[in-house]
Amino acid sequence: MRFRDPDPPLIVVVGSGGVGKTTLGAALGVVSAEAGHDTLVMTFDPSHRLKDTLGVGEEAKERDVEVMAGTEGRLSAGLLDPRRTFDRLVARYAPDEEARDRILENRYYDQLAGSLAGILEYMAVEKLYEAHREGGYRRILLDTPPTRQALDFLEAPSRIVGFLESGALRIALKPWFDEEGKLQAGPSWGFLRGRLERWLDEIVGLDLLRDMAEFFRAFGPLFDGFRQRAREVETLLRSEKTRFLLVAGPNEERIPDTLFFARKLREAQYHLGPVVVNRIHPRVSECPEATSGRRLLSWEGEQDHRGLEQLRELLPEEQLVTVPFLSREPTDLESLGELGAGIEEALTRFSASEKGGS
Amino acid sequence: MTNAEQRVLRRWPSLLLVTGKGGVGKTTLSCVLATSCSDAGRNTLLLELDPRESAHRMLGIPPSGGEVERAGHRLWLRNLQPRTELDALVEDRLKISAISRRVLQSPVYRHFAEGCPGLKELAVLGHALRCLRGELMREEEIDQVVLDAPATGHGLSLLAAPELVAEAIESGPFGRLAGELAEFVGDPERCGVVAVTAAEEMPVDETLELLDALEERMDRAPELLVVNGLYPEIPEGFEPRDEIDRLWIRRRKVNRRESRRLSRRWSGPRIDLERRPIDRSPELIEGLRRRLEAQLEGVAV
Numbered sequence: 001m002r003f004r005d006p007d008p009p010l011i012v013v014v015g016s017g018g019v020g021k022t023t024l025g026a027a028l029g030v031v032s033a034e035a036g037h038d039t040l041v042m043t044f045d046p047s048h049r050l051k052d053t054l055g056v057g058e059e060a061k062e063r064d065v066e067v068m069a070g071t072e073g074r075l076s077a078g079l080l081d082p083r084r085t086f087d088r089l090v091a092r093y094a095p096d097e098e099a100r101d102r103i104l105e106n107r108y109y110d111q112l113a114g115s116l117a118g119i120l121e122y123m124a125v126e127k128l129y130e131a132h133r134e135g136g137y138r139r140i141l142l143d144t145p146p147t148r149q150a151l152d153f154l155e156a157p158s159r160i161v162g163f164l165e166s167g168a169l170r171i172a173l174k175p176w177f178d179e180e181g182k183l184q185a186g187p188s189w190g191f192l193r194g195r196l197e198r199w200l201d202e203i204v205g206l207d208l209l210r211d212m213a214e215f216f217r218a219f220g221p222l223f224d225g226f227r228q229r230a231r232e233v234e235t236l237l238r239s240e241k242t243r244f245l246l247v248a249g250p251n252e253e254r255i256p257d258t259l260f261f262a263r264k265l266r267e268a269q270y271h272l273g274p275v276v277v278n279r280i281h282p283r284v285s286e287c288p289e290a291t292s293g294r295r296l297l298s299w300e301g302e303q304d305h306r307g308l309e310q311l312r313e314l315l316p317e318e319q320l321v322t323v324p325f326l327s328r329e330p331t332d333l334e335s336l337g338e339l340g341a342g343i344e345e346a347l348t349r350f351s352a353s354e355k356g357g358s
Numbered sequence: 359m360t361n362a363e364q365r366v367l368r369r370w371p372s373l374l375l376v377t378g379k380g381g382v383g384k385t386t387l388s389c390v391l392a393t394s395c396s397d398a399g400r401n402t403l404l405l406e407l408d409p410r411e412s413a414h415r416m417l418g419i420p421p422s423g424g425e426v427e428r429a430g431h432r433l434w435l436r437n438l439q440p441r442t443e444l445d446a447l448v449e450d451r452l453k454i455s456a457i458s459r460r461v462l463q464s465p466v467y468r469h470f471a472e473g474c475p476g477l478k479e480l481a482v483l484g485h486a487l488r489c490l491r492g493e494l495m496r497e498e499e500i501d502q503v504v505l506d507a508p509a510t511g512h513g514l515s516l517l518a519a520p521e522l523v524a525e526a527i528e529s530g531p532f533g534r535l536a537g538e539l540a541e542f543v544g545d546p547e548r549c550g551v552v553a554v555t556a557a558e559e560m561p562v563d564e565t566l567e568l569l570d571a572l573e574e575r576m577d578r579a580p581e582l583l584v585v586n587g588l589y590p591e592i593p594e595g596f597e598p599r600d601e602i603d604r605l606w607i608r609r610r611k612v613n614r615r616e617s618r619r620l621s622r623r624w625s626g627p628r629i630d631l632e633r634r635p636i637d638r639s640p641e642l643i644e645g646l647r648r649r650l651e652a653q654l655e656g657v658a659v
Contacts, residue, residue, distance in 0.1 A: 018381040018560075048563050253638075256410075284602050292590035293606035299635030327608035329559060 004035050008243040010132070010236060011273070012142045012154075014265070015247035016257045020278045022046050023330060024247055024323075024343070025143040026054060026077075030333055031340035033075035037138040040064060040131055041077045044124075044145045051079075053331050062088075064135065067333075073138065078131065080145075085123040093225055122226075125156055129229045132236060154268065158234060243273035248311070250280040250304035255311060262315065274350045275315060276343065279325045280304045318353040321346040370395065370502065370581065371550035373486050373542075375516060377507045377568065378554035379561045383586040386638065387554045388506035389416045390646045396433040397647075400502040403489055404429070406437045407482065407508050413437075418640040426495065434498060438485060440478035447481050447535075479519030480532070483539050514571055517543050517551070550581035557585050557613040557620070566623055583628040584650075585620065588613050590632055629653040 013025040022043055029041035046054065054060075054067050060079040067075045087104070094100035124145070131140055144154075236242065244265055248258040258275065265272045283305055284298035304325075311320060321343055330336045376388045385406065392404040403426075406413045411421045417429040422437040429435045445462055486503045488494045507516050520539035527533040543549045551572065555565040565583070572578050589610045598604045620628075631649055636642045 016380075018379070048559075282602060282605070285600075291593065291596075291603075291606075293592070293610070294602060296590060296633055296635050297602055297606055325605070327605045329612075 006037060006138055008241050008273075009138065010140050010142065010239070010242040012144065012237070012242065012244045012270075013247060014144050014154075014244055014261060016249065016254070016261075019247045019249045019254075021247050022050065022143050023336070024245070024276060024278065024339070025141045026050060027330065027336040027340035028245075028343065029075055029077070029141045029340075030071075030337040031344050032139050032141070033071040033073040034337060036072035038074040038136065039076070039139045039141065040135055040137045041067075041075070041141045041143070042080065042124075042127065042131060043077065043143040044080050046079070050331050053333060053336070064131070076135075076137070078127070080124055080127055082123045085127055089123075089126055122156060125230055125233045126226070128236070129233050132233075154237060154270065156230075158230075238270060240271065242271060244270050245273050246275045248275055248277050250277050250307050252303055252307040252310065255307055255314075258311065259314060274321045274347055275311075275319055276321045276323060277308060277311060278323045280308060280322055281325045318350050321350070371546065371548050372490050372502055373483075373549045374502075374504045374552055374581070375507050375549070376504060376552045376554060377514070377516075379556075379564045382554050382556045382561050384554050385413050385506050386416060386642070386646065387552070387584055387586060388504050389413055389643045390650055391552065392433060392435075392502075392504040393417075393430065393643055394647050394651060395502045395504065396430055399432065401432045401498055401500050402434070402502040402504060403486075403495065403498070403500045404433070404435045405482070405486065405503060405505045406435065407440065407506060409437070409439065411437050412638065413506065416638050416640060416643045426498075434495070434500070438482060440482050443485050444478055444481040447484060476515075476519040476523040476536075477532070479516050480523055480536055480539060483516065483520065483543065484535055487539060487542055514568065514575075517549075517572075517576065544576070546578055551578075552582045552584060553580040554584045554586055555620070556587045557616040559612070559616060562616045562619055565620065569623060579626055581627065583620070583624055583626065585617060585628065585630045587633045588617075588630055 011025075011028065013021045013028075015021050025043060026041055026046070029039050032039040041054065043054075043056070046056065051057065054077040055065055056067075056077045056079045059065055060077060061081040061084045064076040064078040067077050090103050091100055094103060124142075128140070128142060131137060246258065246261050246265070248254060248261075262272060262275065281297060281301040281304045283301045284294060290298075308322065323339070323343065326339070328335070330339045370391075374391060376384055376391065378384045378387075385408070388404060388406070392402050396402040404413060404417075406422070411423075413435055414421045414427065414429075417433070417435055419427050419429050419435065421427075422435055424437055424439060424442065427435045448462060482505070485494065486505060489500045489503055492499065505516075520536050520543055524533065524536035524540045527536060553565055553568055555561045569579070572580065589606060592607055592610050596603075596607075598607055617630075629650060630653070631646060634642065634645065636645065
């Protein structure tokens with residue numbers, strides 16, 4: 001991975017919440033643009049000062065905004081807002097106005113769709129597709145959302161396709177309710193119909209089911225196109241050229257998380273690039289008059305280095321990139337660029353070793 | 359006034375939701391609050407939602423694995439899996455096991471349970487309410503639940519879920535449960551929020567968002583704001599000798615700046631806890647508990 005080269009065209013930044021994914025993603029974006037490539041940083045949850053730096057306000061939820069002038073390549077940033085993307089998507093892909101309004105005015109959509117599990121991932125896939133196909137970028141840096149099962153995001157395309165092809169949607173799309181809102185049942189249902197209706201009502205209440213069925217029915221035509229787009233995104237994520245950058249916390253307690261990620265990525269046959277161990281506290285040399293601050297930092301330094309040593313035993317040396325704990329969180333373009341440049345060198349080394357190894 | 363009397367005055371709502379950004383020490387603070395409540399004589403249940411259990415280490419007991427574990431004289435710990443809890447609730451409400459098994463195994467239910475927002479939250483809050491009512495854990499007579507809420511969505515989704523579901527599901531036992539829970543979490547006497555944060559940029563951003571959202575959407579405020587993990591104060595006239603000293607000074611400066619940002623927005627009950635060079639252990643919890651209680655003496659909660 002090297003920023004003067006145009007590849008990789010897509011870098012996916014993964015890792016647990018709070019390890020600094022967003023900042024590192026932005027830092028690499030700056031370096032990439034400086035190296036002359038039109039670059040998009042796609043992000044989910046930047047801090048307010050990073051937002052200011054990247055200039056991504058409300059506007060960035062609608063379309064990508066240009067961040068930096070004067071670099072050789074263009075640097076743009078986009079902010080992912082599930083509800084907005086969803087609305088836009090409905091407006092764009094609904095077959096006609098009537099279908100569009102039917103979805104947007106559906107009570108289920110209105111109340112629940114914005115927080116529906118998997119919606120963020122679904123929307124990220126759509127947004128990535130859009131940026132990749134139509135954005136005209138040479139490189140995309142994709143920050144990933146801080147989900148608990150953090151690889152949910154990557155599995156989203158295949159999971160959604162799986163769901164679309166499973167029976168669940170067919171059932172959901174089945175016209176369950178007749179004109180009067182009574183549950184439809186085939187002739188063979190017989191006496192079961194009353195019973196079925198009762199326990200569906202028992203569990204969730206029929207009103208919600210009616211709204212849901214209506215929603216999925218209205219949404220059906222959109223799903224078809226999505227299957228196609230999800231497949232394409234899946235291919236892009238697994239491409240030889242795409243690289244996954246794993247960001248890890250240095251602390252001993254974080255190691256299981258890091259290994260879990262690395263293993264999952266390998267198992268799923270994604271191309272794992274370097275592992276960036278971020279925010280490592282320095283080792284403190286002996287000092288005769290220890291202050292409370294020194295004792296604390298020395299303890300943190302020891303913990304981090306113990307963690308780092310364990311990682312060194314578990315992962316190839318050239319794959320590890322270490323970033324010291326910066327006393328100032330880089331939030332302006334200049335310090336982001338410095339951080340990015342520091343990592344780039346290590347990335348170049350890694351890419352050389354990768355080439356040599358393969 | 360004696361300490362004991364003050365403790366009686368300081369009666370927490372019977373359900374405390376501990377919320378904050380990932381990594382600020384939510385689980386640690388949940389353990390601290392739970393031990394403090396149990397020491398004050400309340401039969402306390404600590405519910406942990408993160409499947410990667412860590413509360414047990416700080417209470418000095420084996421992992422819960424989903425079961426109720428005794429963690430002290432009046433203290434119990436349970437790692438609660440929302441999905442399992444939801445299934446249990448369906449089973450409980452459907453009564454007939456042959457039917458509930460078929461429901462639980464059907465792909466429609468599985469997708470619905472995973473995807474329908476609010477249901478899992480409902481199951482978790484429902485569990486807490488049923489414990490407090492003596493419907494679950496009867497013998498333990500739980501009168502305090504501390505809930506270590508998930509990091510994402512500001513834990514606000516937990517508070518908002520009952521009303522959301524009650525609006526969407528008007529009939530059936532889930533609709534009724536949602537209605538009851540909406541009333542329960544809406545009552546500040548019975549359900550309170552403890553917001554945990556670090557005096558650093560991102561956590562403070564999120565805390566400010568939480569305060570605004572609580573006020574705008576629910577017309578309420580947290581019981582307590584805990585600022586955790588502060589670097590020790592710099593002694594007066596301190597001369598930095600090397601990079602380490604300078605790092606300390608700069609971190610402390612960030613703490614001060616972000617702390618001020620919090621003060622501008624929040625003048626309610628707040629306590630500050632210093633970062634200590636101690637591993638996550640009962641020793642850490644005990645030390646923090648003493649600090650928390652000492653500071654609470656001076657705060658009207």
